[in-house]
Amino acid sequence: MKDSNILHEVEDTLLNNFKAGRRSYTIFQVGKATLLRVSDVLALRRTEIFNDDETVVKNAYIRDKKTGRPNIxxxxxVKQDLLTxxxxxNQQNLxxxxxxxxxxxxxxxxxxxxxxxxxxKTGDLLGIDYLSTHTMRKTGAYRVYTQNHYNIGLVMSLLKHSSESMTLKYLGLDQVSREQMLDEVKFD
Structure with missing residues (x-):
């Protein structure tokens, strides 16, 4: 999701329009920040994320379901989101x-x-037809890419991709996106 306004609408809808909105919102935030596939986000265990004193660990060590490779x-x-x-x-006694x-x-x-x-349902409420469980991973990847000076190597590493071309395709860098990025380059 490239538009920040739409992203905020999605986050707000997840948080405020569902019975367990805090859970849905946090799933989305964790997926966006870690670039994990939804299956890996949902399979996280409390002990992987929280210390015994209920603080958030700095790094979680997991194994990706799809690839079987270790991931840090x-x-x-997302520390504050996780603490909230x-x-x-605890309030829900869950x-x-x-x-x-x-x-x-x-x-x-x-x-x-x-x-x-x-x-x-979030997509229906907002009139957005392109939302999926994969949106959080793609959104996180795009934001890392654009906010880290288009560092394709970093995004490739975080997504665990084996080629730059795969990562560029994944990011959905079409001609319009490339032109917008090139418009920001000072060639003089």
């Missing part, structure tokens, strides 16, 4: 091994299908 998650960008979410979990438990079945995490329905 830097959590400082932890308070919400105690689970999972970071994002199901409300009905706290011994399981929310499913991809459940989160997909929340994202689809």
């Amino acid at each position: 998650l830097y959590l400082k960008p 979410y932890f308070q919400w979990l 105690h689970s091994d999972w970071l994002f438990p199901s409300i009905q079945h706290p011994n399981r995490h929310i499913t991809e299908k459940q989160f997909y329905k929340i994202i689809a």
Whole structure:
């Protein structure tokens, strides 16, 4: 999602239009900040994210489901969101091994299908037809790319891609995007 105004509308809708809005919002924020696939975000365990004293770990060490490769998650960008979410979990009396438990079945995490329905409903409410569970990962990747001086190597590494061309395609850098970026370059 390249438009910041739309991004804020999505975040606001996730937070305020659902029974477990704080959970949906936090899933989206964690996905956006870590560039994880939704399956990996939903499978996070509380002990991977929080220390015993209920503070957020600096780095979480996980293994990507799709690739099987180890991944180190830097959590400082979502530290406050996670702390607020932890308070919400306690207020809801939701105690689970999972970071994002199901409300009905706290011994399981929310499913991809459940989160997909929340994202689809968010898109319906906002009249946006391109939202998906993948939006958070793509949005995070695009923002890292544009806010780090178009450092394709960094984005490629975070996404665990094996080629720059794959990452550029993933970022959706079409002709209009390339032209906008080139308009910012001072050639003189």
